[in-house]
Amino acid sequence: AQKVTQAQTEISVVEKEDVTLDCVYETRDTTYYLFWYKQPPSGELVFLIRRNSFDEQNEISGRYSWNFQKSTSSFNFTITASQVVDSAVYFCALEAASGTYKYIFGTGTRLKVLA
Amino acid sequence: KAGVTQTPRYLIKTRGQQVTLSCSPISGHRSVSWYQQTPGQGLQFLFEYFSETQRNKGNFPGRFSGRQFSNSRSEMNVSTLELGDSALYLCASSLETRTYEQYFGPGTRLTVT
Numbered sequence: 001a002q003k004v005t006q007a008q009t010e011i012s013v014v015e016k017e018d019v020t021l022d023c024v025y026e027t028r029d030t031t032y033y034l035f036w037y038k039q040p041p042s043g044e045l046v047f048l049i050r051r052n053s054f055d056e057q058n059e060i061s062g063r064y065s066w067n068f069q070k071s072t073s074s075f076n077f078t079i080t081a082s083q084v085v086d087s088a089v090y091f092c093a094l095e096a097a098s099g100t101y102k103y104i105f106g107t108g109t110r111l112k113v114l115a
Numbered sequence: 116k117a118g119v120t121q122t123p124r125y126l127i128k129t130r131g132q133q134v135t136l137s138c139s140p141i142s143g144h145r146s147v148s149w150y151q152q153t154p155g156q157g158l159q160f161l162f163e164y165f166s167e168t169q170r171n172k173g174n175f176p177g178r179f180s181g182r183q184f185s186n187s188r189s190e191m192n193v194s195t196l197e198l199g200d201s202a203l204y205l206c207a208s209s210l211e212t213r214t215y216e217q218y219f220g221p222g223t224r225l226t227v228t
Contacts (some may be wrong), residue, residue, distance in 0.1 A: 035216070045205065045219035091158065103148070105158035 002027045006106035021077045023092030034075045035093040082113045119220035127226045133194040140208030147189040152203040201227045
């Protein structure tokens, strides 16, 4: 079975604080893809990153960074020096390359950045 | 480059009716996927179409169906609507398969009364 767990339902931080959103996944496949999406109040999901299971290299994009650790089945997302515009719901998602290609989303973490 | 467009944006239907939602993908994108988002169940995958063929289907009853046209535009149909079908229906397009990044439309908010 495939599963994505985002245990943090809601996080509130003050602007300029760093924040890490956790994502733990389960899959028996050796080939799979992990994603992060942002859903701002407008409702439209925005793609942030895609990572395949063979690439454990961490990635940094501006204030965003991602830490992929297969040993703990985690794909965590850190926002450095958070800003009010970062307030949104963030979803982690998993897709395995075998089986029925079901695309599984986590339940999301609502991030509130307070000015 | 125009984004993914969905029509209509809002819809109110009565139980037992049927509804058709439309999605126009980004130009050049051949894969279109549909998702249902509700507060209780979160984001759930409905189905994916690629080159006019349904490639994958999520765990939804047969009342939910879709199709894709030769220009990659896609429609989703829900027959015999139930109250529980009230949700935000999101369409996403990608270049080839869903393992590429997906670009989402603004969604259609369906309310069933």
